Amino acid sequence: MKDYLVRIVTKTENIRALACVTTGLVHEACRRHGTYPAASAALGRALTGGSLLGALMKTGQRVGLRFEGSGPLRKIVVEADSNGAVRGYVGVPDVHMVTAEGKLDVGGALGRAGFLTVSKDLGLKEPYKGMVQLYTSEIAEDIAYYLTESEQIPSAVGLGVFVEPDNSVSASGGFLIQSLPPADERVIDMLMERIGRMLPVTQFLHEGGTPETLLESLFADIPFVALEKRELAFLCTCTREKIEQVLISLCSRELSDIIGREGKTEVTCEFCREVYPFSREDLERLLGEMDSMQ
Numbered sequence: 001m002k003d004y005l006v007r008i009v010t011k012t013e014n015i016r017a018l019a020c021v022t023t024g025l026v027h028e029a030c031r032r033h034g035t036y037p038a039a040s041a042a043l044g045r046a047l048t049g050g051s052l053l054g055a056l057m058k059t060g061q062r063v064g065l066r067f068e069g070s071g072p073l074r075k076i077v078v079e080a081d082s083n084g085a086v087r088g089y090v091g092v093p094d095v096h097m098v099t100a101e102g103k104l105d106v107g108g109a110l111g112r113a114g115f116l117t118v119s120k121d122l123g124l125k126e127p128y129k130g131m132v133q134l135y136t137s138e139i140a141e142d143i144a145y146y147l148t149e150s151e152q153i154p155s156a157v158g159l160g161v162f163v164e165p166d167n168s169v170s171a172s173g174g175f176l177i178q179s180l181p182p183a184d185e186r187v188i189d190m191l192m193e194r195i196g197r198m199l200p201v202t203q204f205l206h207e208g209g210t211p212e213t214l215l216e217s218l219f220a221d222i223p224f225v226a227l228e229k230r231e232l233a234f235l236c237t238c239t240r241e242k243i244e245q246v247l248i249s250l251c252s253r254e255l256s257d258i259i260g261r262e263g264k265t266e267v268t269c270e271f272c273r274e275v276y277p278f279s280r281e282d283l284e285r286l287l288g289e290m291d292s293m294q
């Protein structure tokens with residue numbers, strides 16, 4: 001099954017909902033970053049949450065999520081755009097922690113104290129930024145808390161990532177439900193009760209469930225309209241040209257030092273771990289460009 005997302009709205013337009021499957025893109029991200037299981041679950045949940053928020057952006061806009069916590073993972077950074085492209089990384093990938101019940105301990109890995117910052121590039125000069133304290137550090141509740149508190153849109157979020165003993169990701173997905181004004185309290189209560197009773201997202205996917213059937217089961221007897229279905233993918237925006245710009249932004253002394261010390265260098269993209277090698281000739285050319293700019 002390819003990664004994709006579906007979006008619906010109730011006929012009364014009081015509630016919108018999105019659901020997605022992200023198994024492939026989360027597996028790809030974890031492979032690239034060499035994450036250990038708890039880090040894989042944390043990164044996967046954040047990538048899935050980012051995919052859901054990205055789908056609410058307009059064409060050309062981007063959303064960034066930055067979780068910073070007191071735990072060994074230190075941080076999770078995710079970016080998503082309106083076209084279904086998502087990328088991300090964790091501060092320390094080789095973190096593995098389990099709870100007393102034997103579950104992957106995402107909250108402990110990220111740490112209970114910290115902040116979630118959401119930035120939105122709306123094409124204006126400065127990106128929009130909102131920040132909340134971490135709520136449970138389990139990712140889904142933190143995103144719901146941010147949306148409800150900071151954006152004033154009452155939201156429910158469910159995210160799940162299943163990491164196999166061999167460290168592969170066999171199921172990943174999630175959903176986001178938002179109440180739009182005027183709030184329909186009766187339907188909200190019904191949905192909250194159904195969310196409380198539903199299977200965990202990963203178990204739902206393991207048993208053959210899809211984003212469509214997930215929403216159909218939650219919205220049974222609630223008339224809704226399917227709005228769209230879009231593909232999702234792990235996709236980075238890095239290019240050799242952008243990395244060159246980073247090198248050029250160093251001062252020329254630093255660049256001369258690299259040339260003098262090692263002759264060549266490698267720059268690794270922190271979002272996707274792609275390695276860009278720069279030979280002595282490359283670096284001397286960049287140094288020449290810097291000198292001609294000054």
Ligand SMILES: [Zn+2]
Nearest residue numbers: 236238269272
């Ligand atoms: Zn990259």
